Amino acid sequence: MSNIIYIGYQFKVSPLQPAVEILIAELGYAGFESFVETDEGVTAYIQKEEWYETILDDVQILKSDEFEITYTFEDIEQTNWNAEWEKNFNPIVVDNVCTVRAPFHDKPNTTYDIVIEPKMSFGTGHHETTHMMIQHILKNDFTNKSVLDMGCGTGVLAILAEIKGAKPIDAVDYDNWCYLNSLENVERNDCKYITVIEGDASVLKNKKYDIIIANINRNILLQDMATYTTSLNPNGMLFLSGFYNDDIPIIQKECEKHLLKFEEKLERNQWVSLKFLN
Numbered sequence: 001m002s003n004i005i006y007i008g009y010q011f012k013v014s015p016l017q018p019a020v021e022i023l024i025a026e027l028g029y030a031g032f033e034s035f036v037e038t039d040e041g042v043t044a045y046i047q048k049e050e051w052y053e054t055i056l057d058d059v060q061i062l063k064s065d066e067f068e069i070t071y072t073f074e075d076i077e078q079t080n081w082n083a084e085w086e087k088n089f090n091p092i093v094v095d096n097v098c099t100v101r102a103p104f105h106d107k108p109n110t111t112y113d114i115v116i117e118p119k120m121s122f123g124t125g126h127h128e129t130t131h132m133m134i135q136h137i138l139k140n141d142f143t144n145k146s147v148l149d150m151g152c153g154t155g156v157l158a159i160l161a162e163i164k165g166a167k168p169i170d171a172v173d174y175d176n177w178c179y180l181n182s183l184e185n186v187e188r189n190d191c192k193y194i195t196v197i198e199g200d201a202s203v204l205k206n207k208k209y210d211i212i213i214a215n216i217n218r219n220i221l222l223q224d225m226a227t228y229t230t231s232l233n234p235n236g237m238l239f240l241s242g243f244y245n246d247d248i249p250i251i252q253k254e255c256e257k258h259l260l261k262f263e264e265k266l267e268r269n270q271w272v273s274l275k276f277l278n
Helices: 019-030 078-088 128-139 158-165 176-188 218-232 245-257
Strands: 005-013 034-037 043-049 068-077 092-094 098-101 113-114 148-149 169-173 195-197 207-216 232-244 261-268 271-277
Touching: 005 019, 019 034, 019 043, 034 092, 068 078, 078 128, 092 128, 098 128, 113 158, 128 207, 128 232, 128 271, 148 158, 158 169, 158 195, 158 207, 158 271, 169 176, 176 195, 207 218, 218 232, 218 245, 232 245, 245 261, 245 271
Parallel strands: 098 113, 148 169, 148 207, 169 195, 207 232
Antiparallel strands: 005 043, 005 068, 034 043, 092 098, 232 271, 261 271
8 A cells, every 4th residue: 555644634613504514515626525514614635745735825715704714734644543533424315315334333224325434535425525425325326337437436326327227337447546445345345346457547548338437627628628528428328427517517518519419407505416328
């Protein structure tokens, strides 16, 4: 396993809401990838190699007079994350039919039950983008559809796709930690049709899918849109998330350039998720 170091920012926020929600949204846009809400505010994590000294300069809420926000930060080793998320990770329920929980949580009464050990991987369902992608999967027919989960994180979306009847499924992430975590979660949920792949869009060469799920960030989506389109079967579905309402025009323009047709938008706390048809 590569020795990825994370930097953890401990934010103290007063009053807590809606400041914490806004802060998480803005930090996500700045590149932070994992968040744990605390009694005093939120702890946010970013890979050290993605960090730079002025990373908070564009986080506008820090300049607001409405809230008092202070912070400290420190290097966080991977191995310290397990106890931290286990202490704070609560189950989430999406649309009253799908639960995402940890192994130590009680089995729920929902139709779909996904058990993950998220560790440092993105994709617990707590973040708005993952939540909306789960909603898309719940609303659409995945039966016997070939699926790509691009930027799979914990593998939660690929796992739900299989539960909804999809096969075969490729779950791809360039991050070694996410790759290993997805392998673990795929096995934990007894999935039979998911292949986890470590890599970026270059691994998609000569591959075709009925459905592509890409929950990454705006710049990567724009960079790889041509590859996604080439990999999408006729009449295929493309689900995108990882960006804001303000980003829709540039995302939609790029999709339409590749003859994709806009179908639906979901929105949650300033984050959006879009569905396109091939």
